[in-house]
Amino acid sequence: MDFDFTEEQEMIRRTVRDFAEREMIPIARDNDRTETFPAETLRKMGPLGFMSGPVPEEYGGAGMDYISFAILVEEIGRADSSVRTTLSVHVSLVQMTILQWASEAQKRKYLPRLASGEWLGCFALTEPNAGSDAANQQTMALRDGDGWVLNGNKMFISNGGVANLAIVFAQTDRSLGHRGLAAFLVEKGTPGFSSRDIHGKLGLRSSNTAELIFENCRIPGDALMGQAGDGFKIAMAALDSGRFSVAAGSVGLCQACLDASKKYALERQQFGKPIANFQLVQELIADITTDTEAARLLVYRAGHLKTKGIRNTFETSLAKHFSTEAAMRCAYNAIQVHGGYGYLDEYPVERYWRDARVATIYEGTTQIQKLIIGRHVLGVSAFV
Numbered sequence: 001m002d003f004d005f006t007e008e009q010e011m012i013r014r015t016v017r018d019f020a021e022r023e024m025i026p027i028a029r030d031n032d033r034t035e036t037f038p039a040e041t042l043r044k045m046g047p048l049g050f051m052s053g054p055v056p057e058e059y060g061g062a063g064m065d066y067i068s069f070a071i072l073v074e075e076i077g078r079a080d081s082s083v084r085t086t087l088s089v090h091v092s093l094v095q096m097t098i099l100q101w102a103s104e105a106q107k108r109k110y111l112p113r114l115a116s117g118e119w120l121g122c123f124a125l126t127e128p129n130a131g132s133d134a135a136n137q138q139t140m141a142l143r144d145g146d147g148w149v150l151n152g153n154k155m156f157i158s159n160g161g162v163a164n165l166a167i168v169f170a171q172t173d174r175s176l177g178h179r180g181l182a183a184f185l186v187e188k189g190t191p192g193f194s195s196r197d198i199h200g201k202l203g204l205r206s207s208n209t210a211e212l213i214f215e216n217c218r219i220p221g222d223a224l225m226g227q228a229g230d231g232f233k234i235a236m237a238a239l240d241s242g243r244f245s246v247a248a249g250s251v252g253l254c255q256a257c258l259d260a261s262k263k264y265a266l267e268r269q270q271f272g273k274p275i276a277n278f279q280l281v282q283e284l285i286a287d288i289t290t291d292t293e294a295a296r297l298l299v300y301r302a303g304h305l306k307t308k309g310i311r312n313t314f315e316t317s318l319a320k321h322f323s324t325e326a327a328m329r330c331a332y333n334a335i336q337v338h339g340g341y342g343y344l345d346e347y348p349v350e351r352y353w354r355d356a357r358v359a360t361i362y363e364g365t366t367q368i369q370k371l372i373i374g375r376h377v378l379g380v381s382a383f384v
């Protein structure tokens with residue numbers, strides 16, 4: 001086992017942290033307050049290779065190994081979870097899914113534009129009545145000559161209102177259940193495809209979340225990814241990829257809580273000395289540190305397996321489950337270290353707490369991660 005980073009990984013951390021300190025942290029609070037989508041920040045991330053992570057160079061990507069990618073996502077997540085969510089969906093759910101499942105022609109058509117950041121992608125699985133039960137898709141894709149016609153609604157889609165390309169899951173034959181699902185690549189501007197932004201979120205207020213609407217939306221035959229019937233497999237593989245990104249981003253959020261709490265504990269004076277001198281404050285710092293380090297190790301282990309191409313659904317779920325719950329605990333403890341000031345948006349910790357909350361819900365709730373972990377350990381199937 002080797003716990004050392006390579007020179008390149010160290011350099012990626014320095015480069016991303018410099019960028020985040022300069023371009024993201026100074027505007028994160030205002031973007032949160034005003035629900036401003038950080039289009040300009042994302043535009044600057046493209047030429048730095050941040051918008052593609054592990055996508056191979058032959059498709060315009062940065063070709064990172066998964067530890068490097070975890071470092072990238074962690075550092076973006078340390079600065080702003082809204083940007084991190086946009087990035088995680090764009091890279092881990094969209095580009096990595098295209099890389100794994102699309103035809104060569106589809107890869108050549110879409111990956112270079114997505115990898116450079118010229119285009120943004122979104123991943124549309126959830127529906128108003130199909131969340132954890134993702135196989136229960138109501139959106140229909142019916143054959144029409146050499147193409148397909150989509151009808152249905154998608155709910156809570158990150159980047160949905162700003163994306164140029166959507167991966168859309170739909171049922172092709174209800175009698176086949178989850179074996180009838182298919183995944184399609186649908187471009188923005190296709191007649192019959194529209195979106196409606198969702199406002200009033202607790203956190204991730206500067207990320208874009210939208211409802212997608214398909215009304216007799218005709219798409220060509222070559223919009224299908226893989227075979228009709230591959231949809232459920234594609235969705236589950238995509239979530240293995242996406243959960244890793246969410247986990248790495250949550251480690252970044254834990255680290256942000258630690259950095260803010262350490263700084264505040266050393267500065268804030270009560271009873272004539274810095275609160276860092278009080279053992280119960282030291283306990284809060286110790287708890288945040290332990291959660292951060294443990295979450296990071298679980299993420300890096302999953303990343304190590306991903307780089308080696310070894311199956312990692314279990315390890316990725318462990319990392320996602322632990323690090324997202326750890327981020328909640330870290331943010332709670334960070335507010336406690338800050339006392340009443342932690343409750344104001346003058347300090348970033350209240351935003352960390354609001355932003356952390358959704359990571360225990362999206363890409364499979366904590367309960368769903370526990371089912372995956374429990375079933376794996378016990379060797380029982382989901383379909384019994």
Ligand SMILES: Cc1cc2nc3c(=O)[nH]c(=O)nc-3n(C[C@H](O)[C@H](O)[C@H](O)COP(=O)(O)OP(=O)(O)OC[C@H]3O[C@@H](n4cnc5c(N)ncnc54)[C@H](O)[C@@H]3O)c2cc1C
Nearest residue numbers: 123124125126131132133156157158361362363364365367
């Ligand atoms: C900000 C945000 C961004 C999102 N981005 C995307 C996106 O980009 N693309 C996308 O497709 N989706 C996205 N989602 C949707 C997200 O993945 C779903 O909200 C999530 O999967 C949960 O589904 P649900 O909300 O329908 O909750 P439900 O599935 O209705 O769950 C409600 C509760 O029941 C529990 N529950 C459900 N089934 C079981 C079970 N079998 N055993 C035990 N407990 C269970 C859940 O854990 C939860 O506590 C996003 C959501 C949010 C809030």
